[in-house]
Amino acid sequence: MTYFVLFLGVCFVLGALAVASNPSPYYGVMGLMVGSIAGCGWLVSLGASFISLVLFLVYLGGMLVVFVYSVSLAADPYPEAWGSLGVLGSGFGLLMVVVVGAVLGGFIGMGGWVMNTVDCSGVAVVRMDFGGVAMFYSWGAGMFMVAGWGLLLTLFVVLEVVRGVSGGAVRAV
Template sequence: MFLIICFILGLVAVASNPSPYFAALGLVVSAGIGCGLLVGLGNSFLSLVLFLIYLGGILVVFAYTAALAAEPYPESWGDWSVLVYVIVYFSGLVYVNSNFVEGWGCGWFSGEEISGLEIVRGDFSGVALLYSYGGGMLVLGG
């Protein structure tokens, strides 16, 4: 539950900040916490791959936006204009959660499938599919 709350806080930090510096920081924190959620559900390999690929993409986007936005004093999360956005987004989240969502735990499941005496991890079977069928797609994409 703590990771879910931190994930939501990180996404609100990304959505409410007009400056690319702080928004990219919130995006990296949200990606790390989202990968922590995946680890908690049993998908450790998927979490690692997603984190490495996502951080590479964020690095490129952050370098591009930092080069375009040359503000000497960017707005931060403590400014009043950004605080208004944070309050609006949180009130929208509370409204949606109270009226449309049954509970926080609906739809979450772990990455293991148990059948008889064998346990199949979801992320490990994805790696097997990547090596068996992914080679042809790599050649076709190249």
């Protein structure tokens, strides 16, 4: 279980690196998907399966729609690939920052991080994330409305930003 959680952490960092050093929007979407899947898997291994499912649905159901619209509107005829010199240099620099942070943080010197998972904590009658479902739907209804309007506003902002000189999708008919 520990190796699986470490694998998910590595996938999360690699997904964040892919988003940070993307040469084209196509690759940024793939990095975001890898990072969100790894992060939600990490939450599942910690015992928070409900919040992991909610975050997974929000990221892949909501935010990737914005990326699909932006990729379709800003399609490059000749997208830059991962093998270009600028992208490799940026990725190597970001990877070195992660390695230096891990060394200075004591990850390599102390033999790893200690983490309690569901297997270590024992079995509970009602897990904490299932107890929060009722509170999520009773007190969180207003926040869901605010988040929905925020996502709609984000969609229109991205559509306006990537429209360029051609007019884009939001234009007078």
